Amino acid sequence: MKLHAVDLRRIAMPLVRPFRTSFGVQTTREVLLVRVVTDVGEGWGECAALAAPVYSSEYVDGAHAVLRDHLVPRVLAEPDLTARGVARTLGGVVGHRMAKAAIETAVLDAELRAHDMSLGSYLGAVRTEVECGVSVGIAESVDELLAEVGEYVDHGYRRIKLKIEPGWDVEPVRAVREAFGDRLQLQVDANTAYDAASSARLEALDEFGLLLIEQPFAEDDLHQHAVLAGRISTPVCLDESITSARAVVEAVRQGACSIVNIKAGRMGGYLESVRVHDVCEAMGVPVWCGGMLETGIGRAANIALAALPNFRLPGDTSASDRYYAEDITDPFVLRDGMLPVPTGPGVGAEPRPDVLRALTIDVETLKR
Incomplete structure (x- = not known):
């Protein structure tokens, strides 16, 4: 497959409500989309980077720059490119996994569309629908939190995840557990907000029967995660710390986690995500x-x-209306707490041109 051109498109997506975590508040999601034009068709990918380098070192402006100046020129120069060859082609550029994932996904989307194959079939999907959870940001008050959680429970979400930070942890978790009972699947996500001095707050969460505590400490602090895991019965889950199959082997070996959150952008793409999945399954x-x-x-x-x-x-896959009044694709709608696995060729979704135009703030096209 030969690439003829790559579009780097910036769009701004207003959120239906502010989303607050331990590293800040988002009211609009700025998104970098990658479109590839090839000799067999086009494909789309989405960069997971946020507007600021707060979740990871990557951010939208940086991802745009590295794609424009380093990644895209490499793939455009390839005489015969495949999705499985993208990682090798980009291997000379250190890091920038989210940017690499976006271009790899776009190439994979085009390749699969040309073969009339869905991404699910290609990756090895065994389900036709998936259970959905929802992530709930840090609220202004416990009453506001309970009202928001109640909305999602009424919508049918199978699991609730609460964002926490020191000072917003034990009390809100207790309030949600008391309000909705033990049958509610409940977990928390700290986004690296804790350290050894504040870990007692995390140990206090053990009484609430949580599914897991996600990434309480810094991404490079596997030791502290292992210490916490040895002190509590609630499973410790890693997110930011897991960037590859090799990283997950080391984390499990050290006892730092017993559950893993897979985000394709953080892994460098869906192909490495499958490798992480397979390694975790084997362990x-x-x-x-x-x-x-x-x-x-x-x-x-x-x-x-x-x-x-x-x-x-259940993952954080959520329906489109969890975050956006209008998605750029046909919306994903929750049915009995589930979302259908797309069966169309490629990723199974493509932007609606009118909506995409209305939300676009910039487009840059790079050609062979």
Whole structure:
């Protein structure tokens, strides 16, 4: 397959409500989309990077720059490019996994469309629909939190994830557990907000029967995660720390986690995500699919990934209306707590031209 051109498109997606985590508040999701034009058709990918380097070192402006100046020129120069060859082609550029994932996904989308194959089939999906959870940001008050959680429970979400930070942890978790009972699947996500001095707050969460505590400490602090895991009965899950199959082997070996959150952008793409899935399955470690407030492009691909056999917990896949009044693709609609795995060719979703035009703030085209 030969690439003729690559579009780097910036769009701004207003959120239906502010989303607050331990590293800040988002009211609009700025998204970088990658479109490839090849001799067999086109394909789309979505970069998971946020507007600022707060979740990871990557951010939208940086991803745009590295794609424009380094990654895209490399793939355009390839005389015969395949999705499985993208990682090798880009191997000379250190890091920038989210940017690499976006271009790899776009190439994979084009390749699969040319063969009339869905991403789910290609990755090894075993389900036709996936269980959905929802991520709930830090609220202004416990009453506001309970009202928001109540909405999602009424909508049918199978699992609730609460964002926490020191000072917003034990009390809100207790309030949600008391209000909705022990049958509610409940977990928390700290986004690296804790350290050894504040770990007692995390140990206090053990009484609430949580599915897991996600990434309480810094991404490079496997030791502290292992210490916490040895002190509590609640499973410790890693997110930011897991960037490859090799990283997950080391984390499990050290006892730092017993559950893994897989985000394709953080892994460098869906192909490495499948390798992480397979390694975790071999080690008896369940995985689930995390989210980065994706549009329908990234959401479709995440749902396909979440249909693999070792995704044993509801993910952050969520319906389109969880974040956006209008998605750039046909919306993903929750049905009995589930979303259907796309069956169309490629990722199974593509932008609606009118909506895409209305939300676009910039387009840059690079040609061979």
